[in-house]
Amino acid sequence: MFRKSVYSVSNLKIKHTMGGWFSYVWWGGDPDACDPISGLTKREIHAVQKSWAPVYANPVANGTELLKRFFRAYPNNKTYFKMLTNISEEQFSENIQFKAHVVNLMSSLNLAVKNLDQPEVVAALMVKIGDSHAKRHIKEQNFHELKDVIVKMYIEVLKLDATTLAAWGKAVDFWYKHIFVALNSSR
Ligand code: HEM
Structure with a gap:
């Protein structure tokens, strides 16, 4: 005792x-203590990292599926991708530039997930994403549409529980907060 x-x-x-x-x-x-920068608890970070592991085990296939769902749900987003002009969904996987973009996107998401325990580093990474996407005239709305598709895919495919989904919601909101600062500034 x-x-x-x-x-x-x-x-x-x-x-x-x-x-x-x-x-x-x-x-x-x-x-269960919230980190002052990310707003996430250690338990939530663990839930996000654990549920991300099977997704990143197969990054190209899962990233391709995510983007296909993104363009199906919100076709306007496809117009930002020059390499996809006149390319049908069936041809995506053969397109090397598209594949390279999937690898870029998934690697960037992986860094954002893996480093949640050092949120100031993730914030700096996200500011870079905001800067590069501002140059492409991508808006907050496009990011919200991507978040919507990620959440729906998680519910449908991974069948995540409500606690893990809520943790994901908080993680994405933390990333977006820093992306949007850069996206909306005229640097
Ligand atoms: C959390 C969300 C996102 C992440 C982590 C992300 C990450 C990336 C990365 C790492 C790159 C390549 C390097 C760079 O230019 O920065 C990239 C390129 C790009 N992203 Fe995103 N992105 C996100 C959301 C979006 C959204 C919502 C759109 C809207 C259409 C978008 C459109 C593009 C385009 C058009 C490119 C250039 C593709 C190319 O020509 O190769 N991204 N993204």
Whole structure:
């Protein structure tokens, strides 16, 4: 049996609920404390990273599927991709420039997911994305449409639970906050 005095080391707020003390040790801090930069908790970061792993296990196939769904749901977005002019959905996979873009997109999302535990780095990466997309005249609306498709695909294909989906919503909102600052500034 632990005595109460043993619990109060390192100024930790020890919860006397089941799993509380072990959680602090296991997660290296309160798993439910929100990071001030990302707004995400350690538990939410873990949920996002765990659900991303099977997606990034097959980046080209899953990225291609994501973009096909994106253009089907919001065809206007296809017009930004010069390499897809007069190219049908069936021909996407044979198009090397399209494939290169899928690799770019998925690698960038992977960096944003993998580095959520250092949110200031992710914020800097997202500002770069905002800058490069501002040059292409891409707007907040296009990003919201992409988010909508990602969430729907996650529900349909991965059958994610509500907690994991909510964590994804928060992660994407954190990325977008920094993308949009750059997208809307006239740098
Ligand atoms: C979180 C969301 C997104 C991420 C992480 C992302 C990432 C990237 C990356 C890494 C590149 C290549 C490098 C660069 O130019 O920056 C790229 C290119 C591009 N992105 Fe995005 N992107 C996102 C959303 C969008 C949206 C919503 C659109 C809207 C249509 C878009 C359209 C494009 C286009 C047209 C290119 C150039 C493709 C080419 O010519 O190869 N992206 N994106």
